[in-house]
Amino acid sequence: MRLKSNAVITGVGGFVPDNILNNSDLEKMVDTNSEWIVSRTGIKERRILNDPSLATSDMAAYAVKDLLKNAGLEPEEIDCLIIATSTPDHLLLSTASIVCDKLGLVNAWATDINAACSGFLYAYTMGASLVESNRYKKVIVVGADQNSAIINYEDRNTCILFGDGAGAVLLEPTTEDVGLIDSVFKTEGKGREHLLVPGGGSKIPATPDSVAQKLHYIRQDGRVVFKAAIKGMTETCTEVLKRNDLEINDIKWLIPHQANYRIIHAVGENLGLPEDRVKVNIERYGNTTAATIPLCIWDFKDDFKYNDNMIFTAFGAGFSWGATLLKWGKLRTV
Numbered sequence: 001m002r003l004k005s006n007a008v009i010t011g012v013g014g015f016v017p018d019n020i021l022n023n024s025d026l027e028k029m030v031d032t033n034s035e036w037i038v039s040r041t042g043i044k045e046r047r048i049l050n051d052p053s054l055a056t057s058d059m060a061a062y063a064v065k066d067l068l069k070n071a072g073l074e075p076e077e078i079d080c081l082i083i084a085t086s087t088p089d090h091l092l093l094s095t096a097s098i099v100c101d102k103l104g105l106v107n108a109w110a111t112d113i114n115a116a117c118s119g120f121l122y123a124y125t126m127g128a129s130l131v132e133s134n135r136y137k138k139v140i141v142v143g144a145d146q147n148s149a150i151i152n153y154e155d156r157n158t159c160i161l162f163g164d165g166a167g168a169v170l171l172e173p174t175t176e177d178v179g180l181i182d183s184v185f186k187t188e189g190k191g192r193e194h195l196l197v198p199g200g201g202s203k204i205p206a207t208p209d210s211v212a213q214k215l216h217y218i219r220q221d222g223r224v225v226f227k228a229a230i231k232g233m234t235e236t237c238t239e240v241l242k243r244n245d246l247e248i249n250d251i252k253w254l255i256p257h258q259a260n261y262r263i264i265h266a267v268g269e270n271l272g273l274p275e276d277r278v279k280v281n282i283e284r285y286g287n288t289t290a291a292t293i294p295l296c297i298w299d300f301k302d303d304f305k306y307n308d309n310m311i312f313t314a315f316g317a318g319f320s321w322g323a324t325l326l327k328w329g330k331l332r333t334v
């Protein structure tokens with residue numbers, strides 16, 4: 001008989017580009033102002049990968065390299081790599097396989113998943129299930145997006161929101177009572193019209209006309225997404241607490257997807273969680289899509305203590321959303 005394993009986060013890594021695009025820079029590009037951006041979104045600056053020779057795979061590789069260094073592991077020790085991204089280097093072939101090649105993850109199988117802003121949340125639960133199955137011992141899950149590749153910097157509705165970055169976690173088995181506990185996930189395909197990149201896939205392949213119509217950039221109905229995000233994240237957090245017989249006071253940290261400070265604040269308030277238990281770094285990075293949650297883990301890991309109950313929650317294109325409940329364990333040290 002196999003003992004049941006829990007899947008716990010034992011390593012963390014991250015990467016953001018050095019280049020900063022702040023609100024004053026945006027004032028020179030579109031009809032906006034810093035006061036509007038800060039009061040409506042909480043964002044002061046974002047990182048942009050502006051070296052044309054680099055792409056999402058490079059940011060993911062830097063984050064995984066940072067993780068391996070922090071955890072004291074060699075690339076060949078990794079069994080599996082899952083990258084959540086909506087901005088793969090190429091349409092046909094996974095960004096994860098490029099990262100395996102760049103870093104020498106010679107014993108890992110690798111794949112991408114696309115669930116937009118919920119991508120890391122979904123990939124984390126999928127990676128944890130592989131570990132819990134006892135088939136895989138060291139699974140790395142990455143959230144990485146180069147949003148600047150799909151942003152129209154003439155559209156003030158979207159260009160103020162997004163940035164580039166990558167974050168990574170290592171999952172390993174443990175028989176201790178820590179690690180991922182439960183996830184509540186939802187998908188509502190009817191929401192797709194409110195947030196998408198229309199062109200570039202099989203429905204609208206790239207043509208001179210699709211480029212002229214700017215169909216390869218993000219389009220969204222901000223107000224619809226805003227309301228649905230608050231509702232969706234609040235409801236799934238409430239559901240995951242309820243079905244695990246927990247109260248909000250049992251939760252030490254909420255790590256929400258960083259899309260808009262007002263969304264984050266409303267979700268915390270709806271749940272009744274004091275502000276100092278809700279992790280926020282949106283002012284520095286903006287919305288990095290699949291990278292927001294792992295970048296928060298990377299930024300705030302020193303605050304987390306063994307046995308802390310935490311919830312990760314996200315909402316994104318699809319619509320896709322959810323909440324994952326976990327108990328923090330112990331990171332590997334070198």
Ligand code: ACO
Nearest residue numbers: 032033036117156157160222223225226229259260315316
């Ligand atoms: N600068 C100045 N004015 C602006 C800007 C800007 N950058 N953008 C819009 N405005 C104007 C609008 O034109 C509008 O003017 P009007 O009243 O004359 O028509 C006014 O500001 C208010 O616009 P709203 O769209 O109502 O502003 P809102 O408060 O909803 O904020 C925002 C817009 C920031 C996009 C918000 O709706 C939002 O964050 N939505 C969530 C979108 C999101 O995060 N999507 C990312 C992916 S999904 C996810 O991560 C959850």
